[in-house]
Amino acid sequence: MLNRTADNAARATPEPLAKKIRGISDKGLAWLFISPTILLLLAINIFPLFWAIYLSFTNYRANRPNEVVKNLGLANYKRILGDQDIWIAMQTTAHFVFWTILLQTVIGFTLAWLIDRKFRGHAFWTTIILVPMMLSPAVVGNFWRFLYEPQIGLFSYVVSFVTGIPPTNVQMLSNVELAPWSIIIVDTWMWTPYVMLICLAGLRSIPEYIYEAAEVDRASNWRQFWSITLPMALPFIMLAVLFRGIENFKMFDMVNLLTGGGPGSTTEVASITLKRQAFESWRTGYSSAFAIILFVAVFGLANIYVKALNKVKQR
Amino acid sequence: MKSTLKLALGLASAIFASTAVSNVAHAEDLTLCWAAWDPANALVELSKDFTKETGIGMKFEFVPWTNYADRFLNELNSHGKLCDLIIGDSQWIGGAAENGHYVKLNDFFDKEKISMDDFVPATVVGYSEWPKNTPNYWALPAMGDVVGWTYRKDWFSRPELQKEFKEKYGWDLAPPTTFDQLKQIAEFFQKRQIDGKTVYGASIYTERGSEGITMGAMDVLYSYGFQYENPKKPYEMEGFVNSEKSVKGLEFYKALYDCCTPPGASNSYMGEGVDAFKSGQVAMHMNFAFTWPGLQKDENVGGDKIGYFVNPKGPDGDQFAQLGGQGISVVSYSDKQESALKYIKWFANKDVQAKWWSLGGYSCLNSVVKDPKFPSSQPYAQAFLDSMAIVKDFWAEPSYAPLLQASQKRFHDYVVAGQGSPKDALDGLVKDWTQVFQDDGKM
Numbered sequence: 001m002l003n004r005t006a007d008n009a010a011r012a013t014p015e016p017l018a019k020k021i022r023g024i025s026d027k028g029l030a031w032l033f034i035s036p037t038i039l040l041l042l043a044i045n046i047f048p049l050f051w052a053i054y055l056s057f058t059n060y061r062a063n064r065p066n067e068v069v070k071n072l073g074l075a076n077y078k079r080i081l082g083d084q085d086i087w088i089a090m091q092t093t094a095h096f097v098f099w100t101i102l103l104q105t106v107i108g109f110t111l112a113w114l115i116d117r118k119f120r121g122h123a124f125w126t127t128i129i130l131v132p133m134m135l136s137p138a139v140v141g142n143f144w145r146f147l148y149e150p151q152i153g154l155f156s157y158v159v160s161f162v163t164g165i166p167p168t169n170v171q172m173l174s175n176v177e178l179a180p181w182s183i184i185i186v187d188t189w190m191w192t193p194y195v196m197l198i199c200l201a202g203l204r205s206i207p208e209y210i211y212e213a214a215e216v217d218r219a220s221n222w223r224q225f226w227s228i229t230l231p232m233a234l235p236f237i238m239l240a241v242l243f244r245g246i247e248n249f250k251m252f253d254m255v256n257l258l259t260g261g262g263p264g265s266t267t268e269v270a271s272i273t274l275k276r277q278a279f280e281s282w283r284t285g286y287s288s289a290f291a292i293i294l295f296v297a298v299f300g301l302a303n304i305y306v307k308a309l310n311k312v313k314q315r
Numbered sequence: 316m317k318s319t320l321k322l323a324l325g326l327a328s329a330i331f332a333s334t335a336v337s338n339v340a341h342a343e344d345l346t347l348c349w350a351a352w353d354p355a356n357a358l359v360e361l362s363k364d365f366t367k368e369t370g371i372g373m374k375f376e377f378v379p380w381t382n383y384a385d386r387f388l389n390e391l392n393s394h395g396k397l398c399d400l401i402i403g404d405s406q407w408i409g410g411a412a413e414n415g416h417y418v419k420l421n422d423f424f425d426k427e428k429i430s431m432d433d434f435v436p437a438t439v440v441g442y443s444e445w446p447k448n449t450p451n452y453w454a455l456p457a458m459g460d461v462v463g464w465t466y467r468k469d470w471f472s473r474p475e476l477q478k479e480f481k482e483k484y485g486w487d488l489a490p491p492t493t494f495d496q497l498k499q500i501a502e503f504f505q506k507r508q509i510d511g512k513t514v515y516g517a518s519i520y521t522e523r524g525s526e527g528i529t530m531g532a533m534d535v536l537y538s539y540g541f542q543y544e545n546p547k548k549p550y551e552m553e554g555f556v557n558s559e560k561s562v563k564g565l566e567f568y569k570a571l572y573d574c575c576t577p578p579g580a581s582n583s584y585m586g587e588g589v590d591a592f593k594s595g596q597v598a599m600h601m602n603f604a605f606t607w608p609g610l611q612k613d614e615n616v617g618g619d620k621i622g623y624f625v626n627p628k629g630p631d632g633d634q635f636a637q638l639g640g641q642g643i644s645v646v647s648y649s650d651k652q653e654s655a656l657k658y659i660k661w662f663a664n665k666d667v668q669a670k671w672w673s674l675g676g677y678s679c680l681n682s683v684v685k686d687p688k689f690p691s692s693q694p695y696a697q698a699f700l701d702s703m704a705i706v707k708d709f710w711a712e713p714s715y716a717p718l719l720q721a722s723q724k725r726f727h728d729y730v731v732a733g734q735g736s737p738k739d740a741l742d743g744l745v746k747d748w749t750q751v752f753q754d755d756g757k758m
Contacts, residue, residue, distance in 0.1 A: 059754070064410075151596075262727055280720055281720050
């Protein structure tokens, strides 16, 4: 049947074109079809990557096109790795990634577990919970800035109502201790629904008969959770952690809108430092080296993590 | 059928011809790039006269201050043709001149008999010259600006407040002439109830992202004795940037931030300052003079309720103010340089400059600002004139951006985040700036 269709198609092809196509092997034809995509990838992904690697060994500055470009060897890398401010930015990033992932995973999984109970109106609540995720980070950043405002912000008044502290003393974005948490709160508010969705997919993929067997064995709810629900949903949870980890490692918009990296440099995550070096100080070579270091770090960590994820899936 | 065809052909030709004519007209249009702020609207109004006189249309590309430097420096660095004319920030002049972004205007000025002696000297040095203090001109001074202060004249004049202030501090409540007095006034108003509302002492610059805290801190530091370098040995900063006097100045700025600003004012610049003043939150407000015409017109805080004063003196009687403002330049990548130069020639005209001031722009032409009627022409005119006489500016080196980023970080870390001491901040600044100049091969 398939051959007949192919024959018909071949017969319908004009003779000169058919001759040309006949001269190309299957492999050649496959390359012909995927070459536009490969060319596009090379142009917008691979070439810039190699170009950035090249620039990272130079003193090139994009705002001084007439200046002689010198090869600095590993000097940019040495300077970055020896720069205390860079390490502080990396620590800030790690702190931010750790807490956002922890909170989003715990809350996201709990919400998914509750939604999975399929109580009355669960579809409505699922939609409501998903709303923050659908908003633009620019919108979220701006309206949370107003919510955190000590004089008129709703957040300050809620905290004041609960704790009795005057609202003008609740300075989330100005206080060195509170500013990192203000970003963690917003990111958690916005992205927990995303983690919840992935976890929900995991929970719904667990076959019902396993629970029925556990019921027959008189396993308690707690036992069912630890022995069935959590292990079987774990690959999904790990996937959510991977996605959020990569996203939050390069977090920029929310920090930029809420604190701009301040007060001082207390919320200056690596991506803010990178942007300042690349597009404000115009140290293109230096910032390329920093970008490569970040790329290697994320790529390396993600690879280790994916291997762990595969092991969990194989169990 | 034939007549229908003819009609269709005729219509098509007419449409084609009209499009072509309009394209020719648009080809002559000039695009002027600047920040999106009140003076830009005044310039749009002013430029209508240029179009009337020359037939050259004007288009404008205005970008908010927060993105202004990023947007236009990217445009210049990529040799873009978007802007034929640009009103670039004073600190860009070194980089723009050395990297060939601006057309050098000396020959043009000579040919058109435009003399830089006709402009306020500080604005010529600040906006036009590179290298500084040499007769190499890259811009025509366009918009004079300087950091000064506004205050609530109506609050200052309340008898009960005057009495209480005099009893507490021993001198009359009036616009301060020294920074110590300024702080006393700010402390007096901080968290005071006025008309049933809690008010605060002062709004000052604390913004982290672009240049805010540097402009604010420098505005104070200059009068405390801060110097960028050894006047006898360029780029020698040790003992000048981090001198004892500079340390005292930075300490004062932090004390002012801690004691007397509204809650949450940790990232405040021009817009936030205007908002704080307009909403009746603060008794005093540090800001560039360009904000004054708008505040003067404000229904709630303008008119008789507002007053203006020059940046106060430091402990040794020195008095300086941070220069703002910009010059107008012709972009070297523009295909319409001839028309752009026509605009510059027109803009330098005395009558145009006088109208510029009347519309809300700040002229830098001597004949305008030295006119006997000038000080009384607006309530803020005298304060502007006095402020322009004492200006100092940040580095205008090609590497101004990393120099600025370093000061933003060091000042914000100390003043807002309270990390380290003022000495640590200024020592760190010397280290950072030294590194920048070493990278540039200047040290």
